[in-house]
Amino acid sequence: MPIKVLLIEDNLDHLEISKRILQKAGGDYEVDSASDSREALQKIFAGPYDVILCDYRLLEVTALDILREMNRKDIDTPFIVVTALGSEKIAVDMMKEGAYDYLIKDVLYSDTLDIVIKKAIERYRNKKEKEGLQKEIREAYNKLKETQDQLIQSEKLSALGQLASGVAHEVRNPLGIIMQGIDYLENKIANKESDIQDTLTMLKASVKRANRIIGSLLDFSRAASLDLNPEDLNGILESSLSLVKVRFKFENINIVVETKNDLPRVMADKNKLEQVFINILLNAMQSMPEGGKIVIRAFEREEESFQNDIGKKIPLNSLQPGEKVVMVEIEDSGPGVPEENLKKIFDPFFSTKGPNGGVGLGLSISRNIINMHKGGIYLESQLGKGTKVTVVLKIAEG
Amino acid sequence: MTKKKILIIDDETDFCKLVKRNLELISDYEVSIAGDGKKGFKSAKEFKPHLILLDIMMPGIDGLEVLKKLKADSETTSSVVIMLTARGDDELKIKAAQSYCEDYITKPIDAPELKIKIEETLKRNGIK
Numbered sequence: 001m002p003i004k005v006l007l008i009e010d011n012l013d014h015l016e017i018s019k020r021i022l023q024k025a026g027g028d029y030e031v032d033s034a035s036d037s038r039e040a041l042q043k044i045f046a047g048p049y050d051v052i053l054c055d056y057r058l059l060e061v062t063a064l065d066i067l068r069e070m071n072r073k074d075i076d077t078p079f080i081v082v083t084a085l086g087s088e089k090i091a092v093d094m095m096k097e098g099a100y101d102y103l104i105k106d107v108l109y110s111d112t113l114d115i116v117i118k119k120a121i122e123r124y125r126n127k128k129e130k131e132g133l134q135k136e137i138r139e140a141y142n143k144l145k146e147t148q149d150q151l152i153q154s155e156k157l158s159a160l161g162q163l164a165s166g167v168a169h170e171v172r173n174p175l176g177i178i179m180q181g182i183d184y185l186e187n188k189i190a191n192k193e194s195d196i197q198d199t200l201t202m203l204k205a206s207v208k209r210a211n212r213i214i215g216s217l218l219d220f221s222r223a224a225s226l227d228l229n230p231e232d233l234n235g236i237l238e239s240s241l242s243l244v245k246v247r248f249k250f251e252n253i254n255i256v257v258e259t260k261n262d263l264p265r266v267m268a269d270k271n272k273l274e275q276v277f278i279n280i281l282l283n284a285m286q287s288m289p290e291g292g293k294i295v296i297r298a299f300e301r302e303e304e305s306f307q308n309d310i311g312k313k314i315p316l317n318s319l320q321p322g323e324k325v326v327m328v329e330i331e332d333s334g335p336g337v338p339e340e341n342l343k344k345i346f347d348p349f350f351s352t353k354g355p356n357g358g359v360g361l362g363l364s365i366s367r368n369i370i371n372m373h374k375g376g377i378y379l380e381s382q383l384g385k386g387t388k389v390t391v392v393l394k395i396a397e398g
Numbered sequence: 399m400t401k402k403k404i405l406i407i408d409d410e411t412d413f414c415k416l417v418k419r420n421l422e423l424i425s426d427y428e429v430s431i432a433g434d435g436k437k438g439f440k441s442a443k444e445f446k447p448h449l450i451l452l453d454i455m456m457p458g459i460d461g462l463e464v465l466k467k468l469k470a471d472s473e474t475t476s477s478v479v480i481m482l483t484a485r486g487d488d489e490l491k492i493k494a495a496q497s498y499c500e501d502y503i504t505k506p507i508d509a510p511e512l513k514i515k516i517e518e519t520l521k522r523n524g525i526k
C-alpha cells in the first residue's frame with residue numbers, strides 16, 4: 001500500500017522540491033497537493049491521507065488554523081508542520097495543538113523528510129492500536145460489570161424470593177382463618193343490622209387486599225428465575241389481552257392491535273412476559289374509567305437507531321452492533337402521568353390509586369422481568385393526551 | 399341419601415374448625431378434622447371420607463407424604479384429595495402432587511367458593 005501524502009504549500013517551487021525528495025526517497029509515496037487553505041481543507045475532508053505535511057505560513061492563514069479545523073472535525077491524520085529556520089517556537093506551539101512533528105526548511109530538510117513522515121505514521125499506528133486495546137478493555141470491563149450487576153440483582157431477588165414465600169405462608173394462613181371466620185359470622189348472624197353487614201364486608205375486602213399484596217410480593221421476587229424460550233410475540237400479546245378481558249371488565253375501551261404477522265421470535269419467558277403486558281394493559285384501562293382507546297403495536301427495529309431512540313432507555317452494552325430487536329408499544333388515550341411522578345412510577349410501591357386500588361408493584365415487577373430479559377421498558381406520557389409504554393425485546397437467535 | 403363426608407387435614411387447627419363450622423352451616427356435609435398428617439391418615443381410614451382437604455406444608459409428615467400414603471392404601475385410595483397451600487409459590491410440590499390429587503386451593507379462600515369447589519370436585523369424580 002502506498003503512503004498517501006498531502007502536501008500543503010503555497011510556494012510552487014517548494015512544492016516541486018518536496019515532491020522530488022519523496023520520489024527519490026524510494027518509499028512508495030502517493031503525493032497529492034494543495035496550494036491554499038480552502039483546497040487543503042476540501043482535500044482533507046474528502047481524505048483520508050496517511051499523513052499531512054503543511055507549510056506553516058500560507059496565504060491568509062497558518063498551519064495552526066488548518067490543524068484546529070481538523071481537530072474540530074475529529075480528523076486525527078498525522079500532521080507535520082514545515083517552518084522556516086528560526087521559528088522553532090511556532091513548531092512547539094503547533095505540537096501542543098496536536099501536530100505530530102515539525103520540519104525545518106534547512107539543508108537537512110531533504111534528508112529528514114522521509115524519516116519524519118515514516119516516524120509520524122508509525123506513531124499514529126501505535127496510537128490507534130493502543131486505542132483499540134483500550135476500547136477492548138473498556139468493553140470487557142463493561143460486560144463484566146453488567147454480569148456482576150445481574151448476579152447481585154438475582155442474588156437479591158432470590159433472597160427476597162425466599163423471604164417472600166416464607167412471609168406468604170405465615171400471612172396467608174391467618175388470612176385463611178379470618179376469611180372463614182368472617183363467612184361464619186356472616187351466615188350466623190341472622191337479621192343483621194346494616195352496620196354489621198357493612199363491617200363484615202369491609203373486613204373481607206381487607207383480607208383480600210392483604211392477600212393481593214402478598215401475591216404481588218411473590219410475583220416481584222419470582223422474576224428472579226426465567227424460563228427463556230423462543231416465543232411468538234403475537235401469541236403472547238393475544239393471550240395477555242384475552243386474560244385481561246376475562247378477568248377485568250372495562251367498558252367503552254376500544255382496543256386496536258397493529259402488529260406485523262411476520263415478527264421474528266423473541267427470547268422470552270412466556271408467563272412472565274404475559275404478566276408484563278397484563279400490568280401495562282391494566283394500568284392503561286384503569287387510567288380511563290370513562291373509556292378510551294388503547295393501541296398495541298409491535299414491530300422490528302435495527303440497532304442503528306438505538307443511539308437516538310432505543311438507546312436512551314436500554315443498556316446499549318447488552319446489544320451487539322447490528323442487532324435487531326422487537327419493540328412493543330402500548331398507548332392509551334388516558335389522562336397521562338404528571339411530570340413529578342414520571343421518575344417514580346417504576347419504584348416499588350409507588351401508586352396513585354389509593355388503598356383499594358393498586359399495590360404499586362405492577363410497573364416495578366414489569367421492569368424487573370424485562371431487565372432479566374436484557375430488554376428495556378420505558379414510559380412516555382403527555383398530560384391530557386395519553387401514555388405510551390414501550391417494551392424492547394431481544395430477538396431469538398437462529 | 400347419605401351425607402357426603404369431608405376430612406380436613408391441616409396443622410392450622412383454627413382453620414380446620416372454622417371450615418368445619420362453615421361447611422356444616424352452608425352445606426350438607428359431614429365434616430371431620432385432623433391436626434397433623436399422622437392423625438389425618440388414621441382418620442381417613444376410619445372415617446372414610448369422600449373428599450379430603452389436605453394441607454401441603456405441615457410439620458411432621460408433610461402433605462405430600464400423606465397424599466402418597468393415602469393413595470397407596472386400598473382403604474383410602476378412593477377418597478378424592480384437594481391440596482391446600484398458603485404460599486402460592488410451591489408449584490413444584492403441587493406438580494408432584496398433581497398425579498394423585500384432584501385440585502389445589504390457595505388460602506385464603508372464602509366459604510362459598512370452597513363449597514363450590516368441593517361440589518364440583520365431587521361431581522367430577524362421580525360421587526353423588
Ligand SMILES: Nc1ncnc2c1ncn2[C@@H]1O[C@H](COP(=O)(O)OP(=O)(O)OP(=O)(O)O)[C@@H](O)[C@H]1O
Binds near residue numbers: 216335351361
Ligand atoms: N397508563 C397509565 N396512565 C396513567 N398513569 C399511569 C399509567 N401507568 C401507570 N401509571 C401511574 O403509575 C403508577 C404506578 O403504576 P404501577 O402499575 O406500578 O402500580 P399500580 O397500578 O398503582 O398498582 P398495581 O399495578 O400494583 O396494582 C400508577 O399508580 C399510576 O399513577
Ligand SMILES: [Mg+2]
Binds near residue numbers: 279358
Ligand atoms: Mg398497575
